[in-house]
Amino acid sequence: MAKDGKYIKFSIADAKKSNAGGYVLTVENLKKEIGRYNDVIYLKTDSKLRPAIQIYVIGNIFSIPANREK
Numbered sequence: 001m002a003k004d005g006k007y008i009k010f011s012i013a014d015a016k017k018s019n020a021g022g023y024v025l026t027v028e029n030l031k032k033e034i035g036r037y038n039d040v041i042y043l044k045t046d047s048k049l050r051p052a053i054q055i056y057v058i059g060n061i062f063s064i065p066a067n068r069e070k
C-alpha cells in the first residue's frame with residue numbers, strides 16, 4: 001500500500017527469470033502539473049526479521065524552456 005497514492009501507481013509481480021525468487025516493483029508517475037511530490041510504499045514480507053519494507057518515492061516534474069538548444 002502507499003501512504004498517499006495521489007501521484008503514483010504501483011504494481012508488484014513475481015520475478016520469473018530468477019531461480020532464487022523475488023519480485024519486481026514498478027512505480028508509475030501520475031502527476032501532470034509542475035512541482036515536487038513524495039510518497040512511501042509499504043511492502044509486507046514473510047520475514048520475521050523484517051516484516052515490512054518502506055520504499056521512499058520522490059518525484060520532481062519540471063518544464064524544459066522553449067529556447068533550450070538540442
